[in-house]
Amino acid sequence: MLKTIILTTSATLLLLSGCASSSGPGSVKGVGDQNVYQAIEAAEKRYDDIGEIEGLIPWRNTKSHIKNAKEHVRKALELAQEAKYEADMAIKESDEFDKTWQDAVPK
Amino acid sequence: MFKRFTKIALSAALITTLASAAGNDIQAEKDRIALQNYFIEKFSDPLGDSANYFPYVEPEEIKNDYIWSLELEDFKDGYSAFHKPKREQLAQVNEFPPYMISLEEGEELYKTPFANGKSYNSCFKTPAVKQNYPRFDTERNEVITLGQAINECRTENGEKPLRYKKGDIAKIMAYMAYESRGNKIDVKIPSAEAEMAYERGKKYFYKQQGYFTLNCYECHVDGAGKRARAEVLSPILGAATHFPVYRIKWEGLGTMQRRLSGCVRDTGVEQPKAQTKYLKELEYFVTYMSNGMKINAPDTRK
Numbered sequence: 001m002l003k004t005i006i007l008t009t010s011a012t013l014l015l016l017s018g019c020a021s022s023s024g025p026g027s028v029k030g031v032g033d034q035n036v037y038q039a040i041e042a043a044e045k046r047y048d049d050i051g052e053i054e055g056l057i058p059w060r061n062t063k064s065h066i067k068n069a070k071e072h073v074r075k076a077l078e079l080a081q082e083a084k085y086e087a088d089m090a091i092k093e094s095d096e097f098d099k100t101w102q103d104a105v106p107k
Numbered sequence: 108m109f110k111r112f113t114k115i116a117l118s119a120a121l122i123t124t125l126a127s128a129a130g131n132d133i134q135a136e137k138d139r140i141a142l143q144n145y146f147i148e149k150f151s152d153p154l155g156d157s158a159n160y161f162p163y164v165e166p167e168e169i170k171n172d173y174i175w176s177l178e179l180e181d182f183k184d185g186y187s188a189f190h191k192p193k194r195e196q197l198a199q200v201n202e203f204p205p206y207m208i209s210l211e212e213g214e215e216l217y218k219t220p221f222a223n224g225k226s227y228n229s230c231f232k233t234p235a236v237k238q239n240y241p242r243f244d245t246e247r248n249e250v251i252t253l254g255q256a257i258n259e260c261r262t263e264n265g266e267k268p269l270r271y272k273k274g275d276i277a278k279i280m281a282y283m284a285y286e287s288r289g290n291k292i293d294v295k296i297p298s299a300e301a302e303m304a305y306e307r308g309k310k311y312f313y314k315q316q317g318y319f320t321l322n323c324y325e326c327h328v329d330g331a332g333k334r335a336r337a338e339v340l341s342p343i344l345g346a347a348t349h350f351p352v353y354r355i356k357w358e359g360l361g362t363m364q365r366r367l368s369g370c371v372r373d374t375g376v377e378q379p380k381a382q383t384k385y386l387k388e389l390e391y392f393v394t395y396m397s398n399g400m401k402i403n404a405p406d407t408r409k
Contacts, residue, residue, distance in 0.1 A: 086318075090376075093320060101314035104324045105138065106145040 132296040146344045150177040182345030206353035206405045213282030221264040230260035237287035241391045243301035250387040271381035272365035277351045284404035308392030318375025347394040349406035
């Protein structure tokens with residue numbers, strides 16, 4: 001579970017920092033050069049552009065991709081916060097238990 | 108009366124061992140005797156001391172299912188030492204021990220020469236060396252487990268190392284343990300660095316950690332004899348005598364590193380890899396606590 005959180009978080013942080021590669025087969029040209037918020041904003045703007053063109057209907061998945069992208073970002077941020085909380089707690093508790101573990105040793 | 112006698116005997120043993128301790132193992136000897144004393148006292152009169160040691164176990168169960176007045180050597184059988192139904196189950200399973208085929212394979216693996224003509228005996232002289240592992244290498248200043256020594260023997264002779272937790276390495280270790288049966292565990296603390304490694308292992312054992320803020324002590328010292336759901340928890344005392352074990356859950360043999368790794372994971376932390384410094388030093392401490400007990404590995408566990 002923790003491994004999944006860390007992997008997901010790492011992937012998201014890469015995206016957020018604009019370091020994601022755009023060379024994969026499923027990538028869209030130019031997306032990898034932006035951070036995730038800019039990428040979503042660009043997609044939304046382009047989606048709106050379609051509405052300006054008379055008689056043009058968007059492809060069937062465009063809107064749901066934008067919705068999913070926003071949802072994934074929200075989830076990734078939650079996971080990152082959770083991972084940060086767990087790491088903070090591990091260090092905080094370790095400091096506390098450093099003072100008390102000797103109490104358990106049979107004398 | 109028995110309790111008093113046992114305490115006197117253990118105190119005398121403590122004085123004797125402390126007098127003969129080389130200096131680096133004085134604290135370790137105190138810890139070992141105190142832990143052995145704790146377990147013998149705990150199971151000397153489980154019903155009378157139930158408020159102290161088994162507050163949540165039904166008195167009826169203690170009366171019917173617990174075995175009283177255990178001696179040090181009894182703890183080699185894990186929870187079967189003090190739990191009648193478990194002891195009967197272990198005896199039944201071991202009428203045809205499920206580890207026998209692996210044990211025979213282990214003997215063959217051990218005796219098969221390497222490609223360069225040498226063999227494990229070139230490194231170990233004899234397979235009966237389990238009682239001396241883990242050992243502290245004073246030149247490298249690190250704990251060397253038996254599994255690590257086997258793999259180093261292989262690589263020094265041009266062979267590929269084996270995976271540490273199960274499979275061939277567990278079979279070879281089972282054969283070596285079988286040949287070591289009856290020998291008393293004799294782990295040494297030969298230097299100040301070794302003492303530090305022991306102390307770190309001790310800290311890993313007793314310090315709470317992880318999502319569940321658990322330590323090994325909670326289940327395997329204080330918890331030994333109590334239950335985690337339907338399972339009776341095993342004592343740490345004697346744990347090192349019977350590894351590698353054939354675990355029904357694993358459907359095969361597994362090494363102590365495998366068990367420790369899983370146990371540490373169960374405290375709610377990432378599972379440590381076998382042969383990391385953490386697990387080696389934990390094994391060093393755990394094995395030292397069983398010093399003086401006879402090896403009875405391989406054995407069977409649930």
